[in-house]
Amino acid sequence: MSGTLELIGLTKRFGQNVVVDDLSLEIPQGHFFALLGASGCGKTTTLRMLAGLERPNSGRILLDGDDITEKRPFKRPLNTVFQSYALFPHLTVEENVAFGLKERRQKQIKEKVAEMLELVELKEFGSRKPNQLSGGQQQRIALARALVNRPQVLLLDEPLGALDLKLRHQMQIELKGIQAELDLTFVHVTHDQEEAMTMADQIAVMNEGRIVQLGTPIELYENPETVFVANFLGVSNLLPGRVVGRRDVVVEVDVDGQRIKAPADRNRAQGELAHIGVRPEKLHVALPDFDVPDGHNAIEGVIVSDAFTGVGTQFQIRLKSGQEVSAFVQNRSTGDRQAVGDRIQLHWDIEHTFCLEGREDPAAGDEARHEAGIPAVSGAGA
Ligand SMILES: Nc1ncnc2c1ncn2[C@@H]1O[C@H](COP(=O)(O)OP(=O)(O)O)[C@@H](O)[C@H]1O
Ligand SMILES: [Mg+2]
Structure with missing residues (x-):
């Protein structure tokens, strides 16, 4: 298995505004890694740089030691799940999941799609349109559509943000289960400390474009190093x-x-x-x-x-x-x-x-x- 990410001195400015500030991190293969911070602290920008949708002003991104900083988005073995599921409304569930495979002229599309729908427990819903599904089901389709491409790393940007509390708790457990089953590297962006603590092996707490503390949920909760982390994570x-x-x-x-x-x-x-x-x-x-x-x-x-x-x-x-x-x-x-x-x-x-x-x-x-x-x-x- 591969999928170890290294971020080295990543910096992103928009005009005068330094949004990601000399950020360095190592995200080991197979980890469920959370980037946790308040709105506006630079989480999405960091994820977009990993996906190749935003170009860093300086710094490098390595995947299993290979420099992918300049690689085009579709050349990176990464996939992203966004908060707005970005499903195609006019396509069926099956067609949505198959989309990326067709684009890349893959074989055995039907089998691969069926396998993914099984994984997210939506086998019977293949012929429906997205608007005939609940929010949680749509989110699982978005997940299946990302996973069907067999990425080495899955990037998730507030993927559960649009769901109500009960469904969110349920999906937290399901997401964690899928990640463990596939042994994939997940980079999960969230502003919700409880969500990060429930799911992640490692959490990087971010503030104003920097990592302020990195550790397991227990380490961060029991041994905060700053007032910011002590107040942001729990009471x-x-x-x-x-x-x-x-x-x-x-x-x-x-x-x-x-x-x-x-x-x-x-x-x-x-x-x-x-x-x-x-x-x-x-x-x-x-x-x-x-x-x-x-x-x-x-x-x-x-x-x-x-x-x-x-x-x-x-x-x-x-x-x-x-x-x-x-x-x-x-x-x-x-x-x-x-x-x-x-x-x-x-x-x-x-x-x-x-x-x-x-x-x-x-x-x-x-x-x-x-x-x-x-x-x-x-x-x-x-
Ligand atoms: N394309 C852009 N142009 C200008 N400013 C941006 C752009 N994208 C994000 N920003 C600014 O960068 C900061 C961090 O944004 P973002 O990474 O989306 O934060 P988060 O995901 O943590 O809420 C915000 O102040 C935001 O307004
Ligand atoms: Mg964001």
Whole structure:
């Protein structure tokens, strides 16, 4: 199998506007790779350069070591699926899928088309026209039409964007299944962090034409390196503080007069100013006199709101500084429940703490998140 992509210093300008900025990436064969970022950050432009539809101002694109930067689009072993499925309305489903094969005068077109329709589970729909299919079915036809050409790499630009939520979740699982079955390289562009996390092996988070962090969904979620990534991928509580101690394994940060520890390998603060970060579902809400276990951080607060969601409760807690943090507590306890107005103690495992550069804007990534239509406060299962 082949299909390893290398992007080396890719840059694209439109006039004065640098849209893709010296971008370098390696996308290994057989990976489901997501480019994740807010609208306008340069995702589509990057994909169009890979497809040969846009010419980079500088940089190179290699496929299995071959330089394809100057190759014409149809000479590249890549295919693209767009958000607008771009099916031919006057052709039947079969004719749509067969289109590329006919253009290239391939043999055994009928068999190949049948095989693809089987793969996307639309065998019986071959003689229909696209407008006689649902959105999800049309998307699967667009997929079959791209895959029938046996590309080494499939490029997908917000392919599920036009589908409603339920269908989108279903198609996420189906797409992932098809990718695994064919062992193809998928490059999937999306602004939807949940979609990227559900499907991708590797995610490159993009902002203003650059990659800000690259990793598996778990790495990015558990160990964000910037405020932007901490806020864009999931919800983070960020507490401003001052670094007061650096040791081999932990950094210590003063937050409101309390000493909070974070693992040294999760520290990104260069100087004195830091943001301590912790995800809402990592927090425990305990009584003020609770004996906090060793290896945990603790901070006091007052509950200002609680929203019971069935699987758990979403708390807002005001700290001494006046800052509010979110805690999501699973519905597992049998005893009394904490309620609004209660003084409590928040505690959490040091291992669940990250420490970010304090000079970064604590709201970085929030706007991007907002534009992507993801609420600022949410929790597991909410
Ligand atoms: N053909 C073009 N001419 C001028 N500007 C463009 C063109 N295509 C994209 N842009 C601009 O480049 C930026 C990135 O666009 P795009 O790659 O489509 O972002 P994304 O897919 O991440 O939403 C946007 O500001 C957009 O307006
Ligand atoms: Mg786009």
